[in-house]
Amino acid sequence: MRTTFSRQTRPVRGIRSWWGKAWQRAVEEAAYSDAELRPGRAHARRGDVGAITVEPGGLLAACRDGDDAWTVEIAIPVLEEAAQTALVEAVAAESGRIAELLAGHLPHDLVEHAEEVGVELLPFGGELTATCTCAHYLDPCPHALAVLIQAGWLVDADPLVLFALRGVDRDDLLADLHARTVLPPGSALDARVSGDLADDVELVVDAAVRAERLLPLFEAGADLPGELV
Template sequence: MTVQPGRGGPGRGEPGRVTHGRLVAPRTGIRSWWGKAWQRAVEEAAYVDHDLRAGRTIARRGEVGGISIAAGSLLAAVREGDDAWTVEVKVPVLAEEERRTLIEVVAAEAGRIAALLAGDLPYDLVEHAEEAGVELLPYGGELAAGCTCDTYLDPCRHALAVLIQTGWLVDADPLVLFAVRGLDRESLLAELHERSAGGGGAPRPSGVTDLADDVEVAADAVLRARRLVELMEAGAGLPDGLV
């Protein structure tokens, strides 16, 4: 993998950067296997247990601002007492060949994209990706952080808080993990759609028709959801055909 961190902050219009609002700790904790894998990586990254415990406390208190995610970059402000710090975490993104391989793995079995959009990360998808040389889930040594505080440890308690809350996002939506690795939701859908539509009039191999159907349904769902959010934010009524 290559490290290509996003440098723009929230609201700067950087392509692919998405800012998630302030988070509340999930009542049931981390439930998914991939969310737990992310949290294990955070634990591996921590140098001392004291900082890890402090990071958990900061995260659970809701003292992390909106987390802005772009390819290879997590950016957030963290409040602690009367002070506020800026944290940026860098995560290696997929190289172009790895990106193409991951798309092939997703496309290899009908239903995988639908599962991802439904908030599920099939275990066999990750296994097949690893067998093909693509590491989707990070390990502790890959999580490099910078913070404006004066702590010399990397990651500090503020960066750990950001990583812990990012784990909540990953737990709820595995495509956040894809976005961190450099393949956001819209790019994944677009490349799968292009793949399924390729070949002109030639007969499609077995399974490709199912993939095309999955991608069409997924793309339509994304467009509908985006339109619903726009209407709700504008305070407009919701058309019957859109829900």
Template structure:
């Protein structure tokens, strides 16, 4: 299911997470020319990238440069069905993993266990393919790199964006967990459990956002209080 994220602003504290930094390393590996990477980072911070559309195996965004606008499409291999099922098993293997993911955390041991099961969740540079409507000779060009840099901000804040790129979006993951647990619990019980987890995760996200706003001295919106 394709989901479009609105225009992003650069995170004040930079990339905070180990998985966000792993994504940025993959972007650095994918870049052929340091000059293009620097230009891409500058364009990302300047806000030249429009809304980023995320789907299984692809990213799509428009990038503004002066009076021109270019369309960028990024490819990342989606997991085959067998590996998606195995990934669901890894999520379900330990209590608290789905709550952590819904709260914007990606446990390191979870990624290790996924790799032991033959599942590569985090990308490496060679997996990131790119196309752009500009006339640059090399791909990824500076526009594609700007999109990749901003996607790193999305992944840093919500690792389920990475799951969606690999072919297992949030709703599909929850549904698969429901199906997996249906042999042990009634369907209503599973749904209630998932709902409780989502409520708890939402409370954690609201608390984190309140702390960030308070530290920045910003006015607190009514919806978060």
């Protein structure tokens, strides 16, 4: 599934999450030298990058440079099917993990759990490959680095963007977790964990329904019904 995010503005307080900083370190590793990284940062901070499209395995955006605009494509490896399944199982293994993810927080123990079963969620520099329509002789060029830096702002605000890049879509993740809550339990422990997970998913769905019903009323300036607040 493709998702396009509107033009980004630099976070007022900068990158604050540990996973956002990990992404930025990967971008720095991917850069050939500071000669490309410095102008890349300048492009990102000036807002020269347009809307960013996120899809499994890649990013697509345009970057303005003076009177010109160049098209940037970023590739990042998608997890194999078995690794995607293992990642979903890691999310389901502890009650509260999906709620944290949907609240914009990536639990450190979730990433450690995934790594223990051979799933690398956070990229390293060598995994971030880029092409740009500009004439720069190195990849990633400053335009591609600008897109990568702004992609890090997206990941910092919503770690599920990272999941989407790795091939695990938000809606598919929720559907998979929901399906797990209705499977027959294999043990008392499975039953407890499944019950906790069902509660998490139910709370998330309820919050989404409330938000969908409240938003039109809020935009119209109407009084909000107490039962939905």
